[in-house]
Amino acid sequence: MPHMADAPHLYEQLAADIAGAITRGALRAGERLPSVRRLSEQRGVSVATVLTAYLALENQGLIETRPKSGHFVRVRRASALLGPTEPRSRAGAPARVTVGTGVAALLAAMRDPAIVPLGAATLSPELLPIAALNRMMAAICKEMSTAGASYDAPPGLPTLRRQLARRAVTWGAELGEADFITTVGAMEALHIALRATTRPGDAIAVESPTYFGVLQLIEEMGLRAIEIPVHPVSGLDLDALDEALRTQRPRAILCVPNLHNPLATVMSDDAKQRLWRLGQRHDVPIIEDDIHGDLMHDGTRPRPLKAFDRDGRVLLCGSVSKTLAPGYRVGWLAAGRYQDAAERLKFSQSVATPTLPQMAVAEFLASGGYDRHLRRLRRQLSAQVARMREAVAHSFPPGTRVSAPAGGFVLWLELPAGCDALAIQARALEHGVAVAPGPIFSARGRFGSCLRLSCGFPWSPRLQAAVDTLGALAAAEAGRIGPGGRSRPGAAN
């Protein structure tokens, strides 16, 4: 049995809980934390555990120790932690998509290890159980001397599909082994789902903002995007979607109900129910990207939209790229009534998914190590996101708004109206810092004064310096506009 990631230390759990409370606002800036003795009694842990947790939080910059007074939540600039503004509640007309330039800069930065990685949403390798996974892979390669000698033709490796069906139970979705097709990551699944449901020239409804990779794909497929606003708390604006379905007749809906990228919103079960009904009423398929569904900071697992699907119109796309091993490229598609078409498309697109990575991931899922790893990863991401929010609050100019993610590892920033995010991206790159500028998250170049920051790496002086740099660049932009600068409500949309 390969060695698995260790169970978390008690102090880590405690520190993560407190970090979460700070992020949620349950503990406010300047508030005094319980004394070490009292917390030790409350939680039934040793004094040493509490002290170690407080030390960890202090190192993360979330709390501070005042001599003779105790521990306090660090004071943040009062202005800094406003939530993102609400969107105008209407969909835009279909737009041809062009997000190329900002994306190209982001990808170039991704390949350069000298650049601080706040741009692409990637995780630090040290957060992933990749060593354990690679050991499983090594054992499989040794034992299965002919594995990889044949095409693992669609729908893909049965043992992996069995594990996915098993996990689907924990999602609250009834999916069997035969409902899955394995793919080269979630992007191939999304590509196949779009090919199965649309034709070039079709309009499809997407969230606004949304992941730039999806917009790039839409652009390259000759599709047009109808942008549906995302509310910073409740997620996809269903009234706006309803209107778009009635007036613009998109051929499909593509959305991220769980931990939306970049806003990290999670739609309620009621909203998912309504979303599915909208699809049904207008007879439109819904492509669901669920890659962050396992990353809620509080350890819950929101149901995918697919769990509410009564007639096979939801095409669920997922992968282990945000939780286990991006470089393994193991993803899946549960395409409902489009399953046969999707299998054919998978075959002509890449014939088969690589066999050995599927085998290793299947074994990892079967081992139980995945849930243990997820518990640890969620805590770490929670702390990293909280730390990044703190740093943003300290370094960015007044009036900056920032999302309060319930999961995942990206932050969405709205800078004071008029700040040019693309200019900041370019200047930040000159300083060796990558960041994702708002306009690449929109087919119409909206979100001109927004930034997405990835929080995939443990806090470090290097990250602190990078955020300071970004804050200074943003402040310079805000200064350029002037303190009385144009106040345009909704300018970020």
Place this chain on the structure above:
Amino acid sequence: MPHMADAPHLYEQLAADIAGAITRGALRAGERLPSVRRLSEQRGVSVATVLTAYLALENQGLIETRPKSGHFVRVRRASALLGPTEPRSRAGAPARVTVGTGVAALLAAMRDPAIVPLGAATLSPELLPIAALNRMMAAICKEMSTAGASYDAPPGLPTLRRQLARRAVTWGAELGEADFITTVGAMEALHIALRATTRPGDAIAVESPTYFGVLQLIEEMGLRAIEIPVHPVSGLDLDALDEALRTQRPRAILCVPNLHNPLATVMSDDAKQRLWRLGQRHDVPIIEDDIHGDLMHDGTRPRPLKAFDRDGRVLLCGSVSKTLAPGYRVGWLAAGRYQDAAERLKFSQSVATPTLPQMAVAEFLASGGYDRHLRRLRRQLSAQVARMREAVAHSFPPGTRVSAPAGGFVLWLELPAGCDALAIQARALEHGVAVAPGPIFSARGRFGSCLRLSCGFPWSPRLQAAVDTLGALAAAEAGRIGPGGRSRPGAAN
């Protein structure tokens, strides 16, 4: 250093040489082979080696021993080994493509190990050095504990691209590391190449017949196919292509200059030169599928069209799926002037190629084991193809024509005019035998009386029985048509 495939035995080399001579017709049916002693002297090998080679050839059914007389090339039916007919030398009008049904049956058969695999062009695992490759992979997984933890963003793994550049020298093509993008097999490379050069609705020139997977891809991409005939000896009909370029203005050309699938033709260097000039004159990109280029039975390595490319209009696609490990899904694209667009498409299509399989293939190529393996594989395929031709000659009805492949591992059969290949495919499946029917190799359902047989597995009684079955089904079809059946020259086109 992992263990590599052994060098070939002398007798294997000798048997392969003789099998090749029989296939080429240099040794004819009924002809007497040199005496054991004489051949032993001629080749400078032991008598035992010659005896073992003759025994191997006898077991393969290629020669027979006549007591007191010596060894003879087995007598074949005089009628059976005609080459395929020449095509009408004109391109067809562009056609929407629909090859779905025959392909679906083929894929279903591919997943069922109980079915004799004469359909899909797959190799027996025992012919592949997969155990050695898997051992390399195991070592990499152990040593590189964080490999796979990051996306290997396009253009893909530098060590693999370096090895590809090194091999390109042996192809006679000047390609550097930066000229390659790694892909999920050659099909992803072809898909990206088509996306980079065409838009839905465009017409593209393809060979007729051609690989059904490409036709399926063209169909799903909303492209139209202009079918250019392939001459059974010289390959792509360049006069017909020239005419199509002038009159039908295809947006791209997709072809297999080396070991065409299914005809196994190899274009001469002069023809490749002319093909490139045609592309240049009409300013059309040429997508080259070179997946069989390493599989010439005589050990030569024909130059890819890319070697004649002076202005970056050739997009070379290749993989190790036909030589090393189909299930590793490691391929590549050298996209010339379309390189930037291809990198972007690769990113939005599947983000990255899986890291570890690339690492293992790179190490295998660097080890020198690949060339050693290829020498052995070519001999084995040569013998398997020769054996299959023999069996076809014995089992199929008079008037059957069969290709004489210089490499690779597929045979192309033209049954007597009027025989229904799709009906034969369906009936063969009932008997547990998969075969690829001619019409799936054409966008217009041509080649209605043709079959492609895969020779990827070592000869066995099971294969013999399968060919007997196919021959009987073909004979029944021919009988249905009647002995004086319609003689339609060119019906196979």
